[in-house]
Amino acid sequence: MKSVSDLGDLRGKRVLIRCDLNVPLDGSTITDDGRIRASVPTLNQLREAGAKVIVLAHLGRPKGQVDPKYSLAPAAKRLSELLDTHVKLATDVVGSSAESVVEGLGDGDVAMLENVRYEPGEESKDEAERGALADRYAALGDVFVSDGFGVVHRKQASVYDLAKRLPNAAGSLVKAEVEVLKRLTEEPARPYVVVLGGAKVSDKLAVISNLIKTADTLVIGGGMVFTFLAAEGYEVGKSLLEQDQIEAVKGYLDEAASGGKNIVLPSDIVVAPEFKADSPPTVVAADAIPADQLGLDIGPDSAKVFASVISSAKTVFWNGPMGVAEWASFATGTSAVAQALTEVDGLSVVGGGDSAAAVRDLGFEDEQFGHISTGGGASLEYLEGKTLPGLDVLEEQD
Numbered sequence: 001m002k003s004v005s006d007l008g009d010l011r012g013k014r015v016l017i018r019c020d021l022n023v024p025l026d027g028s029t030i031t032d033d034g035r036i037r038a039s040v041p042t043l044n045q046l047r048e049a050g051a052k053v054i055v056l057a058h059l060g061r062p063k064g065q066v067d068p069k070y071s072l073a074p075a076a077k078r079l080s081e082l083l084d085t086h087v088k089l090a091t092d093v094v095g096s097s098a099e100s101v102v103e104g105l106g107d108g109d110v111a112m113l114e115n116v117r118y119e120p121g122e123e124s125k126d127e128a129e130r131g132a133l134a135d136r137y138a139a140l141g142d143v144f145v146s147d148g149f150g151v152v153h154r155k156q157a158s159v160y161d162l163a164k165r166l167p168n169a170a171g172s173l174v175k176a177e178v179e180v181l182k183r184l185t186e187e188p189a190r191p192y193v194v195v196l197g198g199a200k201v202s203d204k205l206a207v208i209s210n211l212i213k214t215a216d217t218l219v220i221g222g223g224m225v226f227t228f229l230a231a232e233g234y235e236v237g238k239s240l241l242e243q244d245q246i247e248a249v250k251g252y253l254d255e256a257a258s259g260g261k262n263i264v265l266p267s268d269i270v271v272a273p274e275f276k277a278d279s280p281p282t283v284v285a286a287d288a289i290p291a292d293q294l295g296l297d298i299g300p301d302s303a304k305v306f307a308s309v310i311s312s313a314k315t316v317f318w319n320g321p322m323g324v325a326e327w328a329s330f331a332t333g334t335s336a337v338a339q340a341l342t343e344v345d346g347l348s349v350v351g352g353g354d355s356a357a358a359v360r361d362l363g364f365e366d367e368q369f370g371h372i373s374t375g376g377g378a379s380l381e382y383l384e385g386k387t388l389p390g391l392d393v394l395e396e397q398d
């Protein structure tokens, strides 16, 4: 991949930059601005080079339709504060507002297009439809910088097709993320422990077969753990469960056992009668989840075991909260795991939007971890050894 510095003199050039500004919102209030802050260094580099900077980004899943709920306005406001300059937001993606906003840019100025996912072409599976939109993006700029690490695993118009149409480079965030992931895949210091949790069960189950090969130990919590407990033959009550994945999980457990790898599952679970912040929690054994309750966190004994496995590792990658960490009653397991990561004598990496938000919310500082990745899905796919379209498409360094 080329760097921004390989793009030559950028003074007066229109630079289209794909950023990942997909932050969690409560109404129009940003609850974790980590991804916006992570985008700042490359944007400042471009401004200092005298470029006219045009940011492309998405928020949530408006599915090809204009929906004010998913406007990038809160992100533009926060970015203005962080860059200490007014970042103008076009009211459309590639229409007349976008054109006039770009037209009005001076050297070193920054503007944003509206949510690229307002356009049906952005996420289309049809190459021609994506290409038509990418042509319109490309008409707004002279060069392209890819810095939205959280989306590089997506074959989308502003990530993939646009890169095919303009001279391009990777931004400093994408470069930094890839460097850390390389350290995880190329001879990681051992023991190498991978901790998985969160809610995107089927997505994450798919990565396990690969991680079993590279990591020494897999530690499983969060919503996906119930499919593992079900595979062990336990009842999981009303907990999150992917019935159709139980056979695959049995396969992973066998594969781990025959390959000398450990899969560490919780021995106790915090359950509650309802999926609600104030539902009364009780701790039960993992093989005794009552039929009318659901698991919302790992229990205290499990938290101790998980913490000791993690803190004695030399390399740790963690994606996905151990429970519903947004709610104080069910955040204890996630907090224990985060604390253990801070004690690792080696490389500790936290990946995933919700995981990063959870550790900050629980009072940890970014500096306590080796690296906090802005991309959960992208990191996992990289660790799986998959080709990421948004990286693969970028020009090679000369």
Ligand code: ADP
Pocket: 197, 198, 199, 200, 221, 222, 223, 240, 295, 296, 297, 319, 320, 321, 322, 323, 324, 325, 326, 351, 352, 353, 354, 355, 356, 376, 377
């Ligand atoms: P990330 O964004 O870090 O990749 P995910 O999006 O996969 O993580 O998962 C985060 C979500 O998982 C959180 O909103 C959290 O509430 C939810 N979650 C964690 N444990 C459970 C559980 N036991 N049951 C239901 N949801 C859970």
Ligand code: MG
Pocket: 352, 353, 354, 355, 376
């Ligand atoms: Mg998430």
